Amino acid sequence: MGSLLRAEWLRIRRRWDVWIIVLGIPALALLAYATSAHSGGSFNVQTSGDVPPEFKQQIAAETAASLALNALPFQFPHSIVTMVQGSMPWLVLGSAFLSASLLGNEFTWGTIRNVVLIRPDRLRYLSTRLLTLGGLLLLTFGLVTVMGALAPVVLRVDPGDPSALSDPSVLGRIGNPVQPIGPVSPGGALTVAGSMLVVAVAGMALAGFAALKLRSAATAMLAAGIYAIAEGIVAALMMSRLPESLRFIPQMALTVRITSLIQDAQVAAGLAAPGGGPTNSVGWLSLPPAVGAAILAAWVVGLFGLWFVVLRRADINE
Amino acid sequence: MDAAIEVRGLFRHFGPVPAVDGIDLTVPRGSVYGFLGPNGSGKTTTIRLMLGLIRPERGSIKLFGGAPGSVDCLAQVGAVVEQPAFYPYLSAHENLRLFATLAGMPSTTGSAAADRALDVVGLSAVAGRRVDGFSTGMSQRLAMALALLRDPTLVILDEPTNGLDPGGVVEVRGLIAELARNGKTVFLSTHVLTEVEQLCDRVAVLQRGRLVADGLVRELLERGQRLAVAFDTAEQAEQAARVLDEAGLATEPVGDRANTLMVNFEPRSSSDINRLLAGQGLYPAELVVRRASLESVFLDLTEGV
Numbered sequence: 225m226g227s228l229l230r231a232e233w234l235r236i237r238r239r240w241d242v243w244i245i246v247l248g249i250p251a252l253a254l255l256a257y258a259t260s261a262h263s264g265g266s267f268n269v270q271t272s273g274d275v276p277p278e279f280k281q282q283i284a285a286e287t288a289a290s291l292a293l294n295a296l297p298f299q300f301p302h303s304i305v306t307m308v309q310g311s312m313p314w315l316v317l318g319s320a321f322l323s324a325s326l327l328g329n330e331f332t333w334g335t336i337r338n339v340v341l342i343r344p345d346r347l348r349y350l351s352t353r354l355l356t357l358g359g360l361l362l363l364t365f366g367l368v369t370v371m372g373a374l375a376p377v378v379l380r381v382d383p384g385d386p387s388a389l390s391d392p393s394v395l396g397r398i399g400n401p402v403q404p405i406g407p408v409s410p411g412g413a414l415t416v417a418g419s420m421l422v423v424a425v426a427g428m429a430l431a432g433f434a435a436l437k438l439r440s441a442a443t444a445m446l447a448a449g450i451y452a453i454a455e456g457i458v459a460a461l462m463m464s465r466l467p468e469s470l471r472f473i474p475q476m477a478l479t480v481r482i483t484s485l486i487q488d489a490q491v492a493a494g495l496a497a498p499g500g501g502p503t504n505s506v507g508w509l510s511l512p513p514a515v516g517a518a519i520l521a522a523w524v525v526g527l528f529g530l531w532f533v534v535l536r537r538a539d540i541n542e
Numbered sequence: 543m544d545a546a547i548e549v550r551g552l553f554r555h556f557g558p559v560p561a562v563d564g565i566d567l568t569v570p571r572g573s574v575y576g577f578l579g580p581n582g583s584g585k586t587t588t589i590r591l592m593l594g595l596i597r598p599e600r601g602s603i604k605l606f607g608g609a610p611g612s613v614d615c616l617a618q619v620g621a622v623v624e625q626p627a628f629y630p631y632l633s634a635h636e637n638l639r640l641f642a643t644l645a646g647m648p649s650t651t652g653s654a655a656a657d658r659a660l661d662v663v664g665l666s667a668v669a670g671r672r673v674d675g676f677s678t679g680m681s682q683r684l685a686m687a688l689a690l691l692r693d694p695t696l697v698i699l700d701e702p703t704n705g706l707d708p709g710g711v712v713e714v715r716g717l718i719a720e721l722a723r724n725g726k727t728v729f730l731s732t733h734v735l736t737e738v739e740q741l742c743d744r745v746a747v748l749q750r751g752r753l754v755a756d757g758l759v760r761e762l763l764e765r766g767q768r769l770a771v772a773f774d775t776a777e778q779a780e781q782a783a784r785v786l787d788e789a790g791l792a793t794e795p796v797g798d799r800a801n802t803l804m805v806n807f808e809p810r811s812s813s814d815i816n817r818l819l820a821g822q823g824l825y826p827a828e829l830v831v832r833r834a835s836l837e838s839v840f841l842d843l844t845e846g847v
């Protein structure tokens with residue numbers, strides 16, 4: 225395994241696309257964070273003419289509450305969620321790309337043949353590649369998470385007066401207020417960030433499977449993208465058309481499980497109210513979070529398992 | 543002593559067409575074995591099967607008595623299969639070092655092995671260049687270097703001189719001859735018949751997935767040889783043709799020379815023919831054994847089968 229890992233390092237160290245993804249995603253996340261942090265600390269109410277004093281009082285209370293609400297995402301540990309959330313589309317696309325590319329290119333370049341002629345144990349080779357991909361994803365995700373934890377120190381956003389949020393006169397009037405608003409615990413922040421990591425892992429598993437099956441990185445990305453979109457459409461259609469007793473079927477879909485995993489994590493962390501987000505879809509059937517997570521785990525493990533099934537006996541015609 | 547390669551009843555098809563249709567082949571250790579056949583006859587497929595890259599539907603393959611595609615076997619085998627394949631963003635040296643690392647060589651040993659292999663194929667000067675800038679011939683040489691990286695005892699080469707300039711062709715042939723001198727076994731698939739005549743002691747000819755000839759190159763060439771029998775007059779030649787016909791020997795006239803016959807005389811000897819004719823009072827003015835070229839034998843074997 226040692227020599228396989230050393231060979232992986234020789235392979236990836238000169239691949240600029242790999243490093244652009246691994247370092248570019250944290251950079252993009254930071255940019256998005258900094259931009260929103262910049263506007264997060266300001267809130268203006270414009271009034272004209274004379275304002276009666278009781279209105280003035282109300283406006284002051286709402287302004288204080290809004291400032292505190294807007295500043296919340298930039299306070300530790302909530303900042304971790306903000307940073308990871310900002311990078312999420314890139315994280316998912318990037319991990320799918322890495323997997324499609326590191327697996328598919330071996331076929332388009334034909335190098336898989338040389339590899340198999342030297343290390344005929346294909347399963348061990350694939351395990352090493354999986355380890356490499358996991359390592360790259362963890363590195364990227366780790367950078368984003370650490371940046372999220374450190375950002376409040378560098379990009380300080382005045383938290384304002386958090387007690388203004390619980391002022392009875394503003395409840396139900398600002399932002400997204402019906403839910404109880406308060407600080408997130410570190411565990412809650414990591415739960416939400418972790419749910420996004422799981423989504424990236426699922427993207428990696430799907431794109432990698434497509435790359436091994438189709439033997440090309442570009443075709444694999446296209447196929448995985450088309451699959452995700454088509455599955456989402458079919459699931460939505462099924463939810464609205466199927467009788468009550470069969471509503472569980474669309475809930476098995478990969479994309480459905482992904483959206484509800486993130487929702488469940490946010491609810492668990494107190495960042496979203498139960499019953500919001502995707503659960504508003506027509507015909508949605510809410511599964512217990514543990515059951516939902518188990519179905520998603522089965523998807524991911526199944527897709528990774530298929531990697532090995534596909535490569536194990538494949539003809540190497542390259 | 544067991545053979546370097548032993549193939550029995552090998553069968554593999556793609557779609558409805560068998561690419562390899564019941565091949566038996568024995569490549570003795572230390573031989574240089576030519577593998578001939580027209581395009582699409584199944585040479586590359588056979589080689590892929592031998593290397594364990596694809597699996598046969600029926601039949602067995604043994605390399606040094608072991609299964610193809612096992613670590614122990616492959617450690618003794620170096621191969622060039624069809625198009626060269628390398629990581630385009632790495633240099634020639636980095637590519638070889640990577641494969642040396644995969645083979646379990648420590649970093650310094652791997653680097654030295656890469657240097658040596660590049661030197662053997664004459665790529666030392668461009669060792670540091672990225673291979674995506676390599677010409678066809680340079681990539682082909684690099685593929686050869688990879689085949690030799692682990693100092694294999696069996697070298698399987700699928701059209702190794704493909705895309706090389708004349709100098710490169712001569713070099714690679716020299717390399718193969720040297721491998722043979724060092725006691726390595728070489729299995730050489732090629733379209734270049736002179737390569738087989740110059741380098742190989744044995745040859746197999748493949749046609750639509752089946753072997754149509756298999757044996758010593760010398761014997762194959764003898765099988766195709768003819769005897770040119772010249773007489774003083776055309777009448778004598780005509781009489782001789784009748785005599786030989788009756789004796790069951792095929793003859794054919796030679797283009798513009800009415801006094802000469804070509805005799806397909808195998809398995810008899812030329813003195814047999816002389817005796818037979820003299821017995822009938824016909825005395826040839828000249829008897830010459832015309833050696834066949836491998837090209838004519840190859841075309842005879844593979845045309846219209």
Ligand SMILES: Nc1ncnc2c1ncn2[C@@H]1O[C@H](COP(=O)(O)OP(=O)(O)OP(=O)(O)O)[C@@H](O)[C@H]1O
Pocket residue numbers: 541556557559560561579580581582583584585586587588
């Ligand atoms: N992966 C594959 N899928 C479908 N058909 C294949 C595949 N590989 C080989 N074939 C078919 O098998 C037959 C033999 O092909 P092969 O490549 O072994 O021929 P070859 O003797 O090496 O030819 P050439 O001299 O052109 O290299 C051909 O008809 C080819 O089309």
Ligand SMILES: [Mg+2]
Pocket residue numbers: 585586587624700
């Ligand atoms: Mg071929």
